[in-house]
Amino acid sequence: MKLELDHISKAFGDFYANQDISITVEPGQIHSLLGENGAGKSTLMNVLYGLYQPTSGRILVDGTPQTFTGPGDAMAAGIGMVHQHFMLVPVFTVAENVALGAETTRGGVLDLKETRRKIREISSRYGFDVDPDAIVEDLPVGVQQRVEIIKALVRNAKVLILDEPTAVLTPQETDELLEIMRQLAASGTSVVFISHKLREVKAVADVITVIRRGRVVGEADPKADPTELAALMVGREVHLNVNKTPAEPGETVLKVQDLAVTAANGQRLVDGISLEISGGEILAIAGVQGNGQTELSEAIMGLTEGRVTGSITLDGKELVGMGTHQVLRAGVGFVPEDRNVDGLVGAFSVQENLVLDLFDTEQFSKAGSLNLKAMGANSAHRIDEFDIRTPNAQAAASTLSGGNQQKVVMARELSRPLRLFVASQPTRGVDVGSIEFLHGRIVEERDRGTAVMIVSTELDEVIQLADRIAVLYQGRVVGIVPADTSRDVLGLMMAGMTQSEAAVAADAHGPTETTAIVEEGGVL
Incomplete structure (x- = not known):
């Protein structure tokens, strides 16, 4: 299945989280989205999955424009998504979690026979080794993630979105997931891989699209040097290795x-x-x-x-x-x-947050009252020292x-x-x-x-x-x-x-x- 995002924009009031983004995901392709914090990657995927409506632009599946009013529409069109935080019910079995939202009944009783069969079939095809009757909370994190992938594949997903999928995995589980992604692509399933981990992206991506400040700033070759990718992400040269001398431990x-x-x-x-x-x-x-x-x-x-x-x-x-x-x-x-x-x-x-554990010290208070002049001087110094990007010291930290x-x-x-x-x-x-x-x-x-x-x-x-x-x-x-x-x-x-x-x-x-x-x- 060919997926196209055609000039997608998404605005929240006057702020554009995505602006005029066009991306094409070919059948059987692992397409990675790279971008720094707040670049708009998750917003774009939420638009694709029907969680947000685009302000402008189109989503096309095999050349046909689509309108997704919710995740159900996206799934019906062949798009599945595995969120960074798993959407599983811990006390349910694997089969119950996979059936959730698409239950079949017989005589008013939940019928999981077909669901179990599909789980075993997919598990065998990709070497998942997932027991349909296992309780989810008893499974390792890596296996729980496979359950999420199975959920999407049971619903015939032809495009699978993986949002920061390695955040909770061991290195070996990460390597196994990358291999699963390759198998999925080889079988014709497209994968949209969202990650900030350059090593993983380079290891598995066929195409890398870089988003910065809500716009596509270019496509990169997976063989590109990591420092080049990092510079494209943030718009300046970035040193990826920590520069430190050997430690000199004391007492x-x-x-x-x-x-x-x-x-x-x-x-x-x-x-x-x-x-x-x-x-x-x-x-x-x-x-x-x-x-x-x-x-x-x-x-x-x-x-x-x-x-x-x-x-x-x-x-x-x-x-x-x-x-x-x-x-x-x-x-x-x-x-x-x-x-x-x-x-x-x-x-x-920001000014207040910078003294949360110091506000009652002599430096920032006197006779029970805050020393606002000292707080202002402190915030000005720290904002400059730590390059804190804020409109001013009075801006709310949440912004x-x-x-x-x-x-x-x-x-x-x-x-x-x-x-x-x-x-x-x-x-x-x-x-x-x-x-x-x-x-x-x-x-x-x-x-x-x-x-x-x-x-x-x-x-x-x-x-x-x-x-x-x-x-x-x-x-x-x-x-x-x-x-x-x-x-x-x-x-x-x-x-x-x-x-x-x-x-x-x-x-x-x-x-x-x-x-x-x-x-x-x-x-x-």
């Missing part, structure tokens, strides 16, 4: 010993973690989302709602039992994993792009002397230009002698920033390894293997077999 600053965090239901979220971070080094915490990283960071910051046992000391001073305000005052800076929930007050101005919101959080946390800097998902949802800047500031903080802990599910980021890497699996540290440890070994450790087991497995097995090992929980 131990943070010491975590036998740390455990237990939820109210008795589940052990952090299970006996012990680690140390010295001043002047970056320890990166690697792992698939949901393996205790969030709870580790929150325990350090005094934010966890669970029961905490064990010890966390900063320069020998116990942090367990302290409130978050006390931890911050002890010299800890913190960038939370979700800036919109925990890092910013969207309705507050900024994701990258600039992250810069506000980072500027605030790095605006005072620190002994420990904890950053969870420091560049999540941030474009390559802002990533370059934020990585540079993290390294600068390390070079000032601060102990730095980075929590990231982005393996490329972990490898680039880390001086050492601690890998978490099911709330435990399975190993602390050097930063030059191979991606294959790290990926297998993220699935539960020790470093020695992962090294043996990576040497002994090819990519397909290694992926199978990961999906079996790391057991040979």
